[in-house]
Every structure is written in structure tokens, then in C-alpha cells.
Amino acid sequence: MIKNSEKLQAFEAARIRAEKVDVEKNLRILDALYEEAVMLGALPPKDPLEGIEVKIRIAYAVNGIKISPQEIANILDRYRGTAKNQRPVRRRRSSS
Numbered sequence: 001m002i003k004n005s006e007k008l009q010a011f012e013a014a015r016i017r018a019e020k021v022d023v024e025k026n027l028r029i030l031d032a033l034y035e036e037a038v039m040l041g042a043l044p045p046k047d048p049l050e051g052i053e054v055k056i057r058i059a060y061a062v063n064g065i066k067i068s069p070q071e072i073a074n075i076l077d078r079y080r081g082t083a084k085n086q087r088p089v090r091r092r093r094s095s096s
Contacts, residue, residue: 049076049079049080052076052079053072053076056072056075056076057072
């Protein structure tokens with residue numbers, strides 16, 4: 001059990017400050033993780049837009065913008081290239 005958490009926090013902060021970042025090592029780790037994900041079939045996704053509806057809803061909710069399911073479908077059509085001559089619509093934040 002930790003009896004002096006302030007000392008531990010000071011120790012951890014000092015260790016983090018003293019530790020040097022090895023960018024090359026980090027990139028090698030990232031490359032290895034990516035290769036493993038590809039080998040396991042996790043990447044690339046079969047449908048890159050799978051689950052995007054939820055992400056769009058979350059993004060709009062976080063930014064305080066109300067959006068209907070039809071508007072989400074319209075946005076997806078634009079990204080998929082199925083809508084003709086449509087530009088993304090900028091929406092104002094709700095006043096609530």
C-alpha cells in the first residue's frame with residue numbers, strides 16, 4: 001500500500017521528465033502493431049464507413065447540434081458519392 005502518494009507522484013513526474021522520447025523506437029512499435037493488425041485481418045476494414053452513423057451522431061451531440069436520421073443518411077450519401085451535386089450543409093448550434 002502506498003503511504004506517501006505525494007512522494008510517489010513526485011518520483012513519477014521526475015522519471016517522466018528524465019526519460020527521453022525515442023521516436024524511431026515508437027515508430028517501429030507502431031509499424032509492428034499495424035502489420036500485426038493487417039495479418040490478423042483487423043485492418044483495413046472491409047467497409048470503412050461501417051459504424052459511421054454512430055460517430056456522426058456523437059460528433060453532433062458533442063458539438064450541441066441536433067440532427068435527424070434523414071440528415072445523417074444525406075451526409076453518408078455525400079461521403080459515399082451517391083448524392084449528385086450536393087455540398088455538405090453547415091448547421092448552426094442549437095440554442096438550448
